[in-house]
Amino acid sequence: MPLINIIPNRVIVRVKGSSPEGLCVCLRFEMRSKNSFSYVVFIDDHGTASAHAEEFLKVFDEERQTFIMDYEDPRIVFAGKVTGRVLSTLDLQSALEAFQMFKGKLSFPDNYESRLREALRRGQNPEDYQLEVVTMQ
Secondary structure, three states, X not given: OOOOOOOOOEEEEEEEOOOOOOOEEXXXXXXXXXXXXXXXXXXXOOOEEEEEHHHHHHHHHHXXXXXXXXXXXXXXXXXXXXXXXXXXXXXXXXXXXXXHHHEOOEOOOOOHHHHHHHHHHHOOOHHHOEEEEEEEO
8 A cells, every 4th residue: 555645734935045925836745656746836925935725725626627638636645745935037938928817717816827927027046045845734
């Protein structure tokens, strides 16, 4: 029987050193089969961001229902690892394009578009930041 990893109840991201408020970070939840899931968070003025299971599982479930061949239930196939990375300018542009394509079809966090645009306007170089990702049960 395969090992079942419990999806975390909360994920906290901390930027080591200074970071601008609104820094856009993509969390990647690794799965044992099919595609992994991603969830975007924005760093606050204290250099942290957090996401709760009820928030990201809602998004993951919508993605699973929309793209049924690409994803499995994260509650069953979660591989136990969550990583984070600061989105680059190109990543932010792609995220905005995806938002335009899927708004009204998938849920997005409050002020998602304006926060992406602000991060894009300010510019983000992933190499300028170190992240710490902590999962909590």
